[in-house]
Amino acid sequence: MAKVIINSTRKRGKINKNIYGQFAEHLGRCIYGGVYVEDESIPNIRCIRTDVVEALKQLKVPVLRWPGGCFADDYHWRDGIGEKSKRPYMVNTNWGGVVENNHFGTHEFFDLCDQIGAEPYICGNVGSGTVQEMRDWIEYMTFDGASPLADERRANGREKPWKLKYFGVGNENWGCGGGMRPEYYADLFRRYSTFVRSYGDESIYKIACGANVDDNEWTNVLMREASRHMSGISLHYYTLPTGDFQNKGDSLMFDEQDWYKTLKEAVRMDAIISGHCAIMDRYDPERKVGLIVDEWGTWYNVMPGTNPGFLYQQNTMRDAIAAILTLHIFHNHSDRVVMANIAQLINVLQSMILTEGEKMLLTPTYHIMRMMNTHQDAELIDIDYNSGKTGTGDVIVPKISVSASVKDSAMTISMCNTSLTEAEEMDIEIRDSLYSLASAELLTAGDMHDCNTFDEPEKIIPKKLGVQLNGGKLSVKLPPMSAAVITLR
Numbered sequence: 001m002a003k004v005i006i007n008s009t010r011k012r013g014k015i016n017k018n019i020y021g022q023f024a025e026h027l028g029r030c031i032y033g034g035v036y037v038e039d040e041s042i043p044n045i046r047c048i049r050t051d052v053v054e055a056l057k058q059l060k061v062p063v064l065r066w067p068g069g070c071f072a073d074d075y076h077w078r079d080g081i082g083e084k085s086k087r088p089y090m091v092n093t094n095w096g097g098v099v100e101n102n103h104f105g106t107h108e109f110f111d112l113c114d115q116i117g118a119e120p121y122i123c124g125n126v127g128s129g130t131v132q133e134m135r136d137w138i139e140y141m142t143f144d145g146a147s148p149l150a151d152e153r154r155a156n157g158r159e160k161p162w163k164l165k166y167f168g169v170g171n172e173n174w175g176c177g178g179g180m181r182p183e184y185y186a187d188l189f190r191r192y193s194t195f196v197r198s199y200g201d202e203s204i205y206k207i208a209c210g211a212n213v214d215d216n217e218w219t220n221v222l223m224r225e226a227s228r229h230m231s232g233i234s235l236h237y238y239t240l241p242t243g244d245f246q247n248k249g250d251s252l253m254f255d256e257q258d259w260y261k262t263l264k265e266a267v268r269m270d271a272i273i274s275g276h277c278a279i280m281d282r283y284d285p286e287r288k289v290g291l292i293v294d295e296w297g298t299w300y301n302v303m304p305g306t307n308p309g310f311l312y313q314q315n316t317m318r319d320a321i322a323a324i325l326t327l328h329i330f331h332n333h334s335d336r337v338v339m340a341n342i343a344q345l346i347n348v349l350q351s352m353i354l355t356e357g358e359k360m361l362l363t364p365t366y367h368i369m370r371m372m373n374t375h376q377d378a379e380l381i382d383i384d385y386n387s388g389k390t391g392t393g394d395v396i397v398p399k400i401s402v403s404a405s406v407k408d409s410a411m412t413i414s415m416c417n418t419s420l421t422e423a424e425e426m427d428i429e430i431r432d433s434l435y436s437l438a439s440a441e442l443l444t445a446g447d448m449h450d451c452n453t454f455d456e457p458e459k460i461i462p463k464k465l466g467v468q469l470n471g472g473k474l475s476v477k478l479p480p481m482s483a484a485v486i487t488l489r
């Protein structure tokens, strides 16, 4: 039995809704086939898939990062504007060497954000782009006055400037974005970001390329040399069951040990964030600079028979639990972590949605992100509990994880049980508040390998969870490998 105490009156700060952000790259079938189709037999609005838009609206995606990823530092925005048939094509050298026809560009991206109600977050090109190219893109998108670039935007069909809140100055510039040393990138960041001018009323939130995993030295140099010039700094950490990029393991064919190893790697996020936060606190004790985990999620070997450059993988309860564990970690660091973008939206890595022609399915990760979306912009509440332990051999992970928040007089409590074999009785005491039960949803699977397929798209879907609420005490039984979200009002 797990005893959980929720101290309703002790607020720990706001959970920034952007922690529930998404990432869409020109990679494999994320954009083409996933978001964007030029096939009239698939219902769409201006080529953006209607089924996908409807599903994403339910998620309440707060912010969407685009166009990469590694693709961003190879992308030249001018190729993606104007008459589609005249747009130059290029080879997507990072991802499978396929032809990119640039039919999805700036206008189409803002249209997608508009259709799903997400704030755009654009990542600019530092690795192979010029300062002028970056400054011109900003002017093209956001300048309201008369200028050749603003007029060109108007000629391309967009009269009013777009509102662009978030802009990334390069991606993984220590790797695919230019193989730079932190000192060199820090100088480039200062230079490029100077020309990311704010033409509108709101200033653009400038995000510096941050560290890979636990490269604390990168964060140290960037914070020392450039923190005065940035609004946020990024962090990339992917969960690999083996911890090894050469052989990452399979998204469906895995054993018990792989299950626990994956979850163990997922909770490493906590220590990684703490390491970077400690350095950031030295240079920025007032916590003005946000930590933006703009790539995270599980990463396995590609599905057999698919293009190795397309990073297509399936999704099981293991992924949903890795997601809830990670989101709870972000909640607990919400004094510094102000945005996170799971990789990626559709058909790539830990996706929310998979498509095949006109068919679409929602993954277990989609369901958990949807179930948890009432945490967005809510006040995190202090809770006491012992997470316990489970696992196999020397692979030990927390057995349960719980998080609670309050917004608009509703309390959201999310929780998971990582054990493959043992249920957990949860005894949750809600102190100093009188709530009634509003809803309770459970996500679980009969077998750890279960997944949603195009033949059986609803194998894993949320179900109603039986819960007792008596005098401020909640009793819940969490089955093995499950996650639940309870709402009280």
Ligand code: AHR
Pocket: 025, 068, 069, 070, 071, 171, 172, 295, 343, 344, 349
């Ligand atoms: O998400 C896939 C890739 O992972 C991104 O393009 C890159 O930034 C990271 O290495």
